[in-house]
Amino acid sequence: MKDIQNQLHQWILKxxxxxxxxxxxxxxxxxxxxxxxxxxxxxIEKCRQLQLELDIWEPDIxxxxxxxYFVSARTSFRNSPNVVAIWKGAGGGRSLILNSHxxxxxxxxxxxxxxxxxxxxxKEGKVYGRGASDMKGGTASLLLxxxxxxxxxxxxxxxxxxxxxxxxESGGAGTxxxxxxxYQADGAIIPEPTNMKLFPKQQxxxxxxxxxxGKSAHGGTRYEGVSAIEKASLILARIQQLETERNQRMVDPxxxxxxxxxxxxxxxxxxxxxxxxxPDCVVLEGRMGVxxxxxxxxxxxxxxRAIHECNEQDEWLREHPVQLKWFxxxxxxxxxxxxxxxxxxxxxxxxxxxxxxxxxxxxxxxTDGGLLTQVGKIPTVVFGPGTTAVAHYPNEYIEISQMLExxxxxxxxxxxxxxxxxSV
Amino acid sequence: MKDIQNQLHQWILKxxxxxxxxxxxxxxxxxxxxxxxxxxxxxIEKCRQLQLELDIWEPDIxxxxxxxYFVSARTSFRNSPNVVAIWKGAGGGRSLILNSHxxxxxxxxxxxxxxxxxxxxxKEGKVYGRGASDMKGGTASLLLxxxxxxxxxxxxxxxxxxxxxxxxESGGAGTxxxxxxxYQADGAIIPEPTNMKLFPKQQxxxxxxxxxxGKSAHGGTRYEGVSAIEKASLILARIQQLETERNQRMVDPxxxxxxxxxxxxxxxxxxxxxxxxxPDCVVLEGRMGVxxxxxxxxxxxxxxRAIHECNEQDEWLREHPVQLKWFxxxxxxxxxxxxxxxxxxxxxxxxxxxxxxxxxxxxxxxTDGGLLTQVGKIPTVVFGPGTTAVAHYPNEYIEISQMLExxxxxxxxxxxxxxxxxSV
Numbered sequence: 001m002k003d004i005q006n007q008l009h010q011w012i013l014k015x016x017x018x019x020x021x022x023x024x025x026x027x028x029x030x031x032x033x034x035x036x037x038x039x040x041x042x043x044i045e046k047c048r049q050l051q052l053e054l055d056i057w058e059p060d061i062x063x064x065x066x067x068x069y070f071v072s073a074r075t076s077f078r079n080s081p082n083v084v085a086i087w088k089g090a091g092g093g094r095s096l097i098l099n100s101h102x103x104x105x106x107x108x109x110x111x112x113x114x115x116x117x118x119x120x121x122x123k124e125g126k127v128y129g130r131g132a133s134d135m136k137g138g139t140a141s142l143l144l145x146x147x148x149x150x151x152x153x154x155x156x157x158x159x160x161x162x163x164x165x166x167x168x169e170s171g172g173a174g175t176x177x178x179x180x181x182x183y184q185a186d187g188a189i190i191p192e193p194t195n196m197k198l199f200p201k202q203q204x205x206x207x208x209x210x211x212x213x214g215k216s217a218h219g220g221t222r223y224e225g226v227s228a229i230e231k232a233s234l235i236l237a238r239i240q241q242l243e244t245e246r247n248q249r250m251v252d253p254x255x256x257x258x259x260x261x262x263x264x265x266x267x268x269x270x271x272x273x274x275x276x277x278x279p280d281c282v283v284l285e286g287r288m289g290v291x292x293x294x295x296x297x298x299x300x301x302x303x304x305r306a307i308h309e310c311n312e313q314d315e316w317l318r319e320h321p322v323q324l325k326w327f328x329x330x331x332x333x334x335x336x337x338x339x340x341x342x343x344x345x346x347x348x349x350x351x352x353x354x355x356x357x358x359x360x361x362x363x364x365x366x367t368d369g370g371l372l373t374q375v376g377k378i379p380t381v382v383f384g385p386g387t388t389a390v391a392h393y394p395n396e397y398i399e400i401s402q403m404l405e406x407x408x409x410x411x412x413x414x415x416x417x418x419x420x421x422x423s424v
Numbered sequence: 425m426k427d428i429q430n431q432l433h434q435w436i437l438k439x440x441x442x443x444x445x446x447x448x449x450x451x452x453x454x455x456x457x458x459x460x461x462x463x464x465x466x467x468i469e470k471c472r473q474l475q476l477e478l479d480i481w482e483p484d485i486x487x488x489x490x491x492x493y494f495v496s497a498r499t500s501f502r503n504s505p506n507v508v509a510i511w512k513g514a515g516g517g518r519s520l521i522l523n524s525h526x527x528x529x530x531x532x533x534x535x536x537x538x539x540x541x542x543x544x545x546x547k548e549g550k551v552y553g554r555g556a557s558d559m560k561g562g563t564a565s566l567l568l569x570x571x572x573x574x575x576x577x578x579x580x581x582x583x584x585x586x587x588x589x590x591x592x593e594s595g596g597a598g599t600x601x602x603x604x605x606x607y608q609a610d611g612a613i614i615p616e617p618t619n620m621k622l623f624p625k626q627q628x629x630x631x632x633x634x635x636x637x638g639k640s641a642h643g644g645t646r647y648e649g650v651s652a653i654e655k656a657s658l659i660l661a662r663i664q665q666l667e668t669e670r671n672q673r674m675v676d677p678x679x680x681x682x683x684x685x686x687x688x689x690x691x692x693x694x695x696x697x698x699x700x701x702x703p704d705c706v707v708l709e710g711r712m713g714v715x716x717x718x719x720x721x722x723x724x725x726x727x728x729r730a731i732h733e734c735n736e737q738d739e740w741l742r743e744h745p746v747q748l749k750w751f752x753x754x755x756x757x758x759x760x761x762x763x764x765x766x767x768x769x770x771x772x773x774x775x776x777x778x779x780x781x782x783x784x785x786x787x788x789x790x791t792d793g794g795l796l797t798q799v800g801k802i803p804t805v806v807f808g809p810g811t812t813a814v815a816h817y818p819n820e821y822i823e824i825s826q827m828l829e830x831x832x833x834x835x836x837x838x839x840x841x842x843x844x845x846x847s848v
Contacts, residue, residue, distance in 0.1 A: 106697050108640045109705050134642070169700075205644065207699045216532045218558070218816035219689030219711040220629065220789025225817070229693050233657055265643030267699040269653050269706065272692035273530050275631045275752065276593075276711035277816045279691055281533050287643040287700035328699065365644025392642035392701045393649070 004152070005352055008411050011148050012404050019147075019407070020127065020400060022046060023140040024120035026102075027129035036080050036102050036166050039136075043083050043102065043164045046143055050150060052085035052162065059166075059177035067180065069375060071171040071330040082174050083164040084183060087146055090421035093157025096414060097188035097378060098146075099175060099368060100139040101168030104131035105392050112394035126397040133386030137398035138191030138406070139164060141385055145411035158418030161185055168368050171207075171329030175368035179376040187342040187417060188372045191384025191406060193391050193398075194363070198350070199382040200343050201254055202363030203262050204290035204333030204370055206299060209283060210235055210307065211323040212271070214316075216280035225278030226316050228271050232282040235322055238310040239264050239286075242303065250291060254338070254362035261364065262289030264303075285327075292335040292362060300326060331366025334373035334380065342381050342417065349412035353405060364388070383409075428576070429776055432835055435572050436828050443571075443831070444551065444824060446470060447564040448544035450526075451553035460504045460526050460590045463560075467507050467526065467588045470567055474574060476509035476586065483590075483601035491604065493799060495595040495631075495754040506598050507588040508607060511570055514845035517581025520838060521612035521802060522570075523599060523792060524563040525592030528555035529816050536818035550821040557810030561822035562615030562830070563588060565809055569835035582842030585609055592792050595631075595753030599792035603800040611766040611841060612796045615808025615830060617815050617822075618787070622774070623806040624767050625678055626787030627686050628714035628757030628794055630723060633707060634659055634731065635747040636695070638740075640704035649702030650740050652695050656706040659746055662734040663688050663710075666727065674715060678762070678786035685788065686713030688727075709751075716759040716786060724750060755790025758797035758804065766805050766841065773836035777829055788812070807833075 012019075022042065031039035040056075047054055059077045064070045083102075089095070107117035107130045115121055117130045127137070142162055149156070161183055165174030212232045217225025243264040255261040264286060271282030290299040304324055311321040336343070338360055350358040363369075365388065369380040385402035436443075446466065455463035464480075471478055483501045488494045507526075513519070531541035531554045539545055541554045551561070566586055573580070585607055589598030636656045641649025667688040679685040688710060695706030714723040728748055735745040760767070762784055774782040787793075789812065793804040809826035 105701055108697055108701065112640070112704060203644065205700065216536070216817050218789060218812045219691055220627065220687060220713060220787075221812045222687045222689045223683040224813050227690070229660065229690050232693075233660060236653065236657060259647040263644060263646045265646045265700060265702060266651070266653050266696075267643055267701050267703055268696035269656075269703070270694050272690075272709075273532055274816075275691040275709040276629065276689060277529060277532065277691050278689060279693070280536060280818070282693065285696075285699040289644060363644075365642060388642045388645045389648050392698075393640050394704070 004415065005412060007152050008148055008408055011151055012144065012408055016404055019140050019144040022143065023127050023136055026136040026139065027120035027127065027132050028118055030118045031102050031104050031131065032106050033103055033170055034080060039102050040081050040083050040164060047085035050146055052087050055084040056081050059173060064173060064177060067176060069332060069371065070173060070176055071328065072167060072173045073328050077166065080166045082166055082177055084178060085162045087160040089156045089158045089418055090423060091157060093419035094186040094417050095159040095161065096417050097161045097163060097183065097185040098142045099163045099165065099188055099190045099372065100135055100142055101174065101368065102164050103166050103169050104134065105169050108394060114395055125400050127400060128395065128397045130396055132396050132398040133193040134391035135192050135384065137386045137403045138193065138384040141191055141403050141406040141410060144407035145414065148407065148411050149414060154415065155421040156414060156418040157421045160414060160418060165368065172331060172368045172371045175371045176375065179371060184376065185378055188378045188380040189410060190367050190369050190380060190382045192367050192382050193386030193388055194382055194384050195387040196385060196402060196406065197359040197361050198343060198346055199361060199363040200338045200340065201292040201335035202333060202367055202369050202382055203292060203365060204296060205331045205366040206288045206290060206296065206326055207285065207328040207330065208288055208303065209285050209325040209327050212282040213320045214278060214280045217278040219276035219278060222278050228279045228282040231317060232271065232284060234314060235310055236266060238306055239266060242306040252362060254360065257361060258364050262291050264288045290333045292333045294333060296330065296332065332370030332374045334370040336373065336379045340379055342379055345416040346381055346383055346413050348416060349409040352412055353409050429836060431576050432572055432832055435575055436568065436832055440828055443564050443568040446567065447551050447560055450560040450563065451544040451551065451556050452542055454542045455526050455528050455555065456530050457527055457594055458504060463526050464505050464507050464588060471509035474570055476511050479508040480505050483597060488597060488601060491600060493756060493795065494597060494600055495752065496591060496597045497752050501590065504590045506590055506601055508602060509586045511584040513580045513582045513842055514847060515581060517843035518610040518841050519583040519585065520841050521585045521587060521607065521609040522566045523587045523589065523612055523614045523796065524559055524566055525598065525792065526588050527590050527593050528558065529593050532818060538819055549824050551824060552819065552821040554820055556820050556822040557617040558815035559616050559808065561810045561827045562808040565615055565827050565830040565834060568831035569838060572831065572835050573838060579845040580838060580842040581845045584838060584842060589792065596755060596792045596795045599795045600799065603795060608800065609802055612802045612804040613834060614791050614793050614804060614806045616791050616806050617810030617812055618806055618808050619811040620809060620826060620830065621783040621785050622767060622770055623785060623787040624762045624764065625716040625759035626757060626791055626793050626806055627716060627789060628720060629755045629790040630712045630714060630720065630750055631709065631752040631754065632712055632727065633709050633749040633751050636706040637744045638702060638704045641702040643700035643702060646702050652703045652706040655741060656695065656708060658738060659734055660690060662730055663690060666730040676786060678784065681785060682788050686715050688712045714757045716757045718757060720754065720756065756794025756798045758794040760797065760803045764803055766803055769837050769840040770805055770807055772840060773833040776836055777833050
């Protein structure tokens with residue numbers, strides 16, 4: 001094993017350039033929602049080169065709609081293919097899903113980016129661009145791990161099922177489609193940017209919309225109207241209070257280093273149509289974290305209660321209550337035991353490479369792991385290079401060295417979990 | 425005079441239907457910014473019928489730009505004509521401008537309208553629709569007043585200069601264009617919806633934009649970002665405080681019945697691009713009232729100081745200050761003495777018709793009167809039917825009886841101010 005680890009390490013060091021180039025090309029394809037096809041084409045090209053068994057399909061939204069955990073604001077996944085690529089094992093070992101999403105969030109305010117958000121530029125050992133950390137770096141790690149093992153002539157007993165899915169940033173319809181297509185395994189790894197921490201638990205999350213009504217009037221006699229912006233401030237304050245209340249209950253030691261284990265983020269605000277009119281409507285949209293041991297339904301009820309209270313405490317809102325709607329994305333929470341065999345296998349690989357104990361925490365955000373664990377019944381660990389401190393940010397980047405280390409650990413875990421086939 | 429008043433009253437009662445029909449047709453033409461042409465065509469048709477001397481032109485934006493009080497976000501006034509129509513006097517009397525704007529603010533949230541916002545429907549003695557009060561009702565009063573005098577065979581000594589201008593709701597470029605085209609008079613009446621009060625003073629106003637920066641991050645680790653929505657709440661609170669401070673200084677007795685003499689209205693808010701990202705930018709737009717005895721420059725400085733203080737009191741804003749920009753519309757404040765001869769003439773007409781004293785107040789909003797008074801040096805009184813309690817609101821309407829009363833008072837004021845020509 002020591003030998004194989006050394007060979008792997010050397011091979012990855014020597015061949016890092018092609019992984020870096022793949023990552024740069026992936027970043028350069030701005031695969032925001034509905035624009036995933038070009039980036040998937042690069043994935044397909046690479047999987048063909050690795051002689052994996054390819055399955056490429058546009059998920060059927062009408063079929064998916066039947067599923068209780070399907071969420072999407074889209075009307076079709078045309079031109080948004082899912083890609084699954086199988087490295088067939090010789091048989092007898094445990095199978096492993098390696099799941100990665102190809103979609104990225106929009107680049108936001110381009111003024112805050114030092115370079116083109118999709119430059120894929122390399123500076124000081126980092127690849128820059130939207131999606132570098134979340135999660136094209138992880139994708140590159142997975143493909144590098146498979147390529148390294150193949151190049152060293154290693155064959156595995158269990159199947160390795162690589163998945164490059166759409167829609168993770170909007171609630172996981174891509175992974176749900178892969179599960180419902182029948183892809184099963186004894187375990188799964190999702191290389192989201194955990195900064196190399198192991199996450200056996202992860203929070204779920206929900207998207208919400210709050211519609212605040214006011215009463216329009218001329219701005220010069222604004223006292224004759226009711227400002228929906230002023231009323232939205234009340235709701236914003238109540239949401240902050242709710243976030244505090246919910247997080248005070250989070251006592252799981254895996255969250256002890258997370259400042260806000262299950263945040264409530266208000267991401268957008270839009271209201272009013274004219275500077276000198278009193279705004280009669282404000283719409284807020286956001287994301288609510290769901291604890292790993294909480295149900296989606298419990299979280300929804302708690303939010304509804306808070307909004308109801310806020311409505312009751314204001315004369316105007318009592319008559320014109322703020323409306324709460326759940327829409328768009330939803331990620332199921334999930335957990336496996338921190339001592340699960342897959343956690344043990346990953347921890348062993350981690351120790352081999354880093355010569356130190358891995359950090360084990362609970363994920364501060366939702367991933368497709370909830371769907372894999374709850375719907376697919378596939379025990380899932382989230383572990384990958386890069387960090388959410390830069391994901392969804394301007395000037396997103398990934399440390400190349402971390403991407404290479406993650407590839408090495410995942411390759412070792414594949415050997416550990418799926419077992420080497422020495423029959424040939 | 426008593427005789428003429430009776431004749432006028434009877435004629436208007438008898439011929440009210442055509443004025444109501446004109447008003448309905450004006451309301452049915454949705455003359456929001458850039459869409460004024462169809463409503464102006466109705467005005468032109470009516471002025472032709474009254475055999476007034478017409479001047480129809482699209483203001484030259486490049487020439488207007490040279491003027492220090494020109495404000496407009498537009499790049500051209502193509503298809504947005506100004507209309508001036510002169511009823512030539514026999515000579516010797518004082519001249520009078522009757523100024524009315526044809527543009528209306530957008531209808532806002534159509535859900536809050538019981539009918540089509542541009543229905544022009546009549547119900548219980550009211551005409552409904554956007555612009556009914558602000559200020560197509562006033563426009564109808566002016567044209568009815570001229571028609572009534574003509575129909576009774578009255579000729580005046582002074583010129584009556586009727587103006588139907590564009591852009592009042594966006595800062596008065598239409599009236600500025602009329603002033604710069606050379607239209608002068610000894611006095612002016614603007615029948616904005618004062619609910620039949622006389623306004624010798626009026627507040628000015630300015631449009632502002634506030635750009636609040638945050639720092640984007642994944643919503644699940646929102647503590648790694650800075651929410652521009654949270655920072656915008658600080659600015660909103662500071663603006664409310666500034667409004668309170670400024671209004672505590674308003675001791676002019678003409679404002680004693682106005683809850684907030686010079687309001688600061690935040691009319692629009694827009695920020696963020698994704699529910700599960702921390703918003704990195706929020707833009708607020710609003711309108712700041714300027715006291716009649718204050719300069720535009722003083723008001724701007726006071727707002728800038730408040731925003732600066734708010735920036736200094738917050739660690740993030742100190743490094744990433746909120747930016748304040750003045751844009752779009754601007755209305756100059758103005759005042760004439762409450763005892764000015766035009767005020768006296770209007771008051772007399774008011775007493776004739778209503779048999780009671782007029783209410784004299786200061787206007788809670790800006791009008792084109794600032795430009796007429798400050799740039800044109802034309803003493804201006806704002807007086808008209810309708811009320812801002814419904815202007816800029818859903819379900820805007822005007823009481824038909826008020827529109828008719830205003831027409832009668834304005835006709836009497838024309839006789840009083842311009843004098844009857846009895847030489848024929």
